[in-house]
Amino acid sequence: MKKVLFTLASILLTVGIAQAQEDGPKLAKSAGKALAAYNQDPAGNGAKLTEAATKIEQALQTSEAQALASAWIIKGDIYSTRLQNELMMQSVNPNAKLSGDNDALESIYAYKKALEVPTVKKFEKEQAIDGIALMQPQVVNIGVAKYNAKDYGKAFLAFKASIDAHDLLKANKKKSILDETKEYNDQVYFTGLLASLAKQCGDAIPFFELLYNKGTDSVAVYEGLYNCRTELKDEAGALKILQEGRKKFPEEASLLFAEINYYLGKGRLNELTGSLEQAIKKEPNNANLYRVLGDVYNNLFTTVLEDTVQSRDKRAPKLKEYGDLAKKNYKLAIDKDxxxxxxxxxxxxxxxxxxxxxxxxxxxxxxxxxxxxxxxxxxxxxxxxxxxxxxxxxxxxxxxxxxxxxxxxxxxxxxxxxxxxxxxxxxxxxxxxxxxxxxxxxxxxxx
Structure with a gap:
């Protein structure tokens, strides 16, 4: 008897799962109807938008709905509609809160999923592309807000979505807010920067490299690439970028200081003195530079002092030279601070x-x-x-x-x-x- 009951329960469970699977497309259609009802009368049917969001999320738990471009488009439309409605409310009441963490991002993700469905119809593709175009500026705005809140990981996802949107729009011969070369390049750079600020250098490097491979004239790109390759322990790659950057931007202080730190870390003192003297010319009132240069000469002094191979007389000239240079720079540092x-x-x-x-x-x-x-x-x-x-x-x-x-x-x-x-x-x-x-x-x- 127990075996019979167990078998019956298994059958009922299987039927229940199958029923849920079958309900996916129906739930998606129901979500679409709820959204349509909301759009007809937003004031009177406010609850319909919440109903639509709930139903589409339930529907897309099923593989049947996931295989429908229409279901993903409905999701994109729901999140797009909710965001636009709430932004309108914020224009009246700046203190009004957005109910979603990033509805523009959710909307773009959904439209992209629709485009990935093999059976997507031409009109569905057009709907998805139009939806992406509508959400592209909003995802940037939300990304900026995330950056201002120092939520760099989420800001990166938003900025990345804006670039993905641009690529899709261009592939379909549509306008993008990043059509201007400068706007696009700036967005690519800031996307990489946000990833690096979020400690995601693996995600940052492709964006920096995109600009680097185009022959960028931005020292910030070289700096970002150098820092991220250093963070990822790619010493050879980091040094290559640093050397290229120093050659291309010889007057830029940021790469000069990166070079100084590199030489310091490697103990390459003789090469370091030249870089420091160049840095001092750029920042003559920077007391720390004089101190570091003094440290370099002090280390050279100590190396000669502890040399047990050369005689004292042979070491004497270098000891005096390095000692005097160290004292000179320490004195300059103390005079300034x-x-x-x-x-x-x-x-x-x-x-x-x-x-x-x-x-x-x-x-x-x-x-x-x-x-x-x-x-x-x-x-x-x-x-x-x-x-x-x-x-x-x-x-x-x-x-x-x-x-x-x-x-x-x-x-x-x-x-x-x-x-x-x-x-x-x-x-x-x-x-x-x-x-x-x-x-x-x-x-x-x-x-």
Whole structure:
């Protein structure tokens, strides 16, 4: 008996599903009738539009309705009608809300689906194309609203739909709001930009490449392509675009700074100096550029200082050259922004590292003779002068940020080299506070 009941239930379920499948085309027609009733009397039949939307969504759950171009056209018309009605209401009441998230997008999607149906009739194709033309400007407007709300993913979908609409309209010899070359190119670029802002670089690149392959004169396209290829770890592709862009737009700051960041990331310091000096010519008041150039020369200085192959005498000219250039640029950065902690720390660190040159010679000096002892004393005095010079900048940095761990560690080391036990302990305690997650409530130095 149980088996009989189970079989009967299965039959009933199958019949129910089949009935639902058969109802798809009927529901689509019913949705169309509800829409027609609404259009005849929008004020008196307001509920009919909601009924139409509900029925068409139910209908398109079935494969039978999905195979009908007419069903998709009805859906496109419903969402188009609802949007136009609500936009009209907004013209009277700007605070009125749109009921759909992006009815223009839904409408265009539906019309596109109608065109994809193999059995679409000529008049249906014309209806779908006309519907797309009507919704194209609206999908752009909604895309702009999504952008203003920082909903970049949805803004991208809207802008992409406007370009898809353009392609369909042109294929059918219809007018598009993007017929002007500049309008079209701008829309393509912003579509790529929105995708990149939405962290969808895979979607952005085809739009940037569309303009790139046309020989664009827009530096923004090169910048967008470079950034997205970098984001996608396509180093070779990114570098190719960067090099082409720098050659094509040698005066553009955005690609110049991209090149600087690339060289920084790769540690290609010798190439970096030229790019930075060019950037400084463009932005002579940008203190950060001087600091970065100072860092480059400081790194070159450190590389030579730590070279164990060449003799001290052979290294000396380069040490002086790089050290002087680093100090020059750090000084320029500080002159432009005296209250910058990092600038002051960097200058102090360089001056302190220069004392390591003297320390190396001290370590190589013999105490076996009076001359050796005398030379050692002279070198130590020179070294302490250099330490005092570095301390001026460390002290300034500490007065600006008493809890900067790098600054406190530098002060600790400097006072250790000076054999100043009192201040050594002061900064040891202050550094310990920061290492344990605390803060020094006030600066020790009042510069």
């Amino acid at each position: 005296p209250s910058n902690v990092d600038f002051n720390y960097s200058m102090g660190a360089l001056l302190y590292n220069e004392t390591n040159i003297i320390a190396q010679e001290m370590n190589a000096t013999s105490f076996a003779t009076k001359d050796g002892q005398k030379r050692y004393a002279e070198l130590k005095a020179q070294m302490l002068v250099g330490v005092d010079e570095a301390l001026k900048y460390f002290q300034k940095a500490e007065s600006l940020d008493p809890s900067d761990q790098n600054v406190l560690a530098a002060l600790l080391q400097a006072y250790g080299r000076k054999e100043d036990d009192q201040l050594y302990m002061v900064f040891k305690k202050r550094l310990d506070v920061v290492k344990k997650g605390g803060k020094n409530t006030e600066a020790y130095f009042k510069n």
